[in-house]
Each structure stands twice: as structure tokens, then as C-alpha cells.
Amino acid sequence: MPELRMPRLNQITIAGTVANDLDFRENGERGCILHGRLQVRLGAHRTSSGWKKILSFFNFTMKGRTAENAFDLLEKDSPVVLIGRLRSFSRDGDHIHRDVEILVSDFQLLSRSDSDDDEDEDTYK
Numbered sequence: 001m002p003e004l005r006m007p008r009l010n011q012i013t014i015a016g017t018v019a020n021d022l023d024f025r026e027n028g029e030r031g032c033i034l035h036g037r038l039q040v041r042l043g044a045h046r047t048s049s050g051w052k053k054i055l056s057f058f059n060f061t062m063k064g065r066t067a068e069n070a071f072d073l074l075e076k077d078s079p080v081v082l083i084g085r086l087r088s089f090s091r092d093g094d095h096i097h098r099d100v101e102i103l104v105s106d107f108q109l110l111s112r113s114d115s116d117d118d119e120d121e122d123t124y125k
Contacts, residue, residue, distance in 0.1 A: 010085045012102060015110070016040035018078045019057055024071040034067035036060050036074070038082060038102070059101040060084070070107055079110035 019039035026032050042054040060082055062070050074080060084104040091097045 011083070012086055013081065013083050014038065014040060014058065014102070015079070015081045016058075018074050018076055018080060021076055022071060022074060024067065031064045032067040032071075034062040034071055036062075036070075038080070059099065060104050061101055062104045062107070066104060066106065070104075073109050074107075079112065081108040081110065083107065 016038040019037040023035040024032065025034075036059075038058045038060055040056045040058065042056055044051045044053050046052075082102055082104050083106040084102045086100055087103050088098065088100045091099070
């Protein structure tokens, strides 16, 4: 029986807003690196006091020219689409910490719709 080979797919496209100030560093010959956090609205659920947003947060990293361009264009609360792949890693210390981040290869800055009278509404163009 022939061996089943799985395709090497590890691509993610995700839309959200930049959740915090970006951390940009120039590493000399190694180029530039940018770290940030993406806030993604997954939906909402009803509570006794009204509707509550359901949010998820994802760390992301950009390198090289992509990092430079993103640092010039993005800021906290910027709506953006990120395209890249996932990377998992562990940090050792007093406690083992495992994390997953998005290694961004491309991004697209979105703009808020002109009819966006309600800031709670996520409408972009």
C-alpha cells in the first residue's frame, strides 16, 4: 500500500484589530522585527446587562520589509488582515510556557466604513 502524504499546508488568513502598541526593533544585519497582538471578534452573547463581545487575542511577528511597512502603517486599533503561518514554541523558566504565534508574510490595512456610526459594529471596506 502506498504511503499517504499530507500536503504541507500551514497558512492562516485572519482579520482583526491591532490590540496594543507595536514592538519594532532593528537587529542590524539580521534585519527588522515587529511583534504585536491581534484582537479578533468572534461574536457576542447575551448577558443580563446586554450583549457582550467574545474576543480572542493572537500574537504575531513580522520580519524584514514587511515589518518596516507595517510599523509605518499600523497603530493600536488599526483594522487589518494578516496572512502568514502558525508557529508554536516553548519558553522554559520557573514554569514551562507554550505559545502559538502568527508569522506574518503579508498584511492588508483596512479602513472603517464611512457609515460606521456605532463604534461597536465591525464594518470595514
